[in-house]
Amino acid sequence: MPRARLGTGITLEYETLGDPSRPTMLLVMGLGAQLTSWDERFCRELADHGFRVVRYDNRDAGLSTFLDDGPQPDLEAVLGGDHSSTRYRIADLAGDAVGLLDALGVERAHVVGASMGGMIAQQLVIDHPARVLSLCSIMSLPGDGTSGQPTPEALAVLLRPAVAGREAAIEASMAAARVIGSPDYPRSDEELRAVTTATQDRSSRRDGVSRQIAAVVASPDRTAALRKVTVPTLVVHGEADPLVDVSGGHATAAAVPGASLLTLPGMGHDLPRALWPQVVPAIAANAHAADAAQEH
Structure with a gap:
C-alpha cells in the first residue's frame, strides 16, 4: 500500500479504491483500529455509489508512524484530569487527515469517521471547513462529558492491558469484539x-x-463549534452500542444544524454487514x- 509522508514527519499508510476521477470520500477509523477495519466490501459499495474511497491508518495504529519515543502518557493521571x-x-x-488530503492533491473531501474517527471527522470540519464537502459521524460523540458513556464492561475492554503472544x-x-459488537447481528x-487474525x-x-x-480524553468539547458546521451532516449510531451509548449520536446530531440522524436497533459498536x-x-x-x- 502507498504511504504519505506529512510535513510534520508523520507517515500515514493508506489505500484508495474506486474511480480516481470521482469525488474523494475519506474514511477515518477509531481507537487502535487499522484501515482494514473498514471492510473492503463496504468500501467498494461506497465506491459503487460514485466515489473514490480512501482509507488509512491513523498515527499510532496499523502501519503508520508510532510515536513511541519519549515519555508515555500516564493514563491514570489523564483520566483524572491531568x-x-x-x-x-x-x-x-x-491535521494528519488534512496532510493526507494534501499528499493526494485533494482540495475537498467527503469525510466519514467511526468512533474516535468520528471525533476526528468532527474536528476536521471544525478546524478546516474549506476542506470538507460533507460529514458523516458514526458511533461517535461530541465530547461533552455526559453523552455517549460506555458500560463498565465496554470500558474494561477499552482499557484492557496488552497480552503477550499472537494467539x-x-x-x-475476539473477546473484546463480542463485548462491544452488535447483539442482534453476532458474528460467528x-x-x-x-x-x-488478519488484523493481528x-x-x-x-x-x-x-x-x-x-488524545480523546484531553481534547475539548466540540459541541459549541459543531453548531457552526454548515456542510450536509449524517449521524449514524447503533441503539445497542455499549462502548459509545446512543446518546452520543443524539448529542452530535443535535449540535449540528440540520443534521440527519440514523439510529439502528440491535447495532452495537461495529458495522454489521x-x-x-x-x-x-x-x-x-x-x-x-x-x-x-x-x-x-
Missing part, C-alpha cells in the same frame, strides 16, 4: 477469528492505544446532497 503527559490531541489527528492477542481481540467464531498479522502493535486514549443496505445509501445520499449543492 493532561500534561498527553502527546497530542484530536485536532492533531484531524493470546487474537483471543483477546469463524468470521471473528479470520478478521482478528498485519500489525500486532497496540502500544499506541494509550496515546490515542489520552446486514445493515450495510441501510448505512451505505444513507452515507452516499448525504454526500451526493453536498455535491449537488456545489453544482448550484
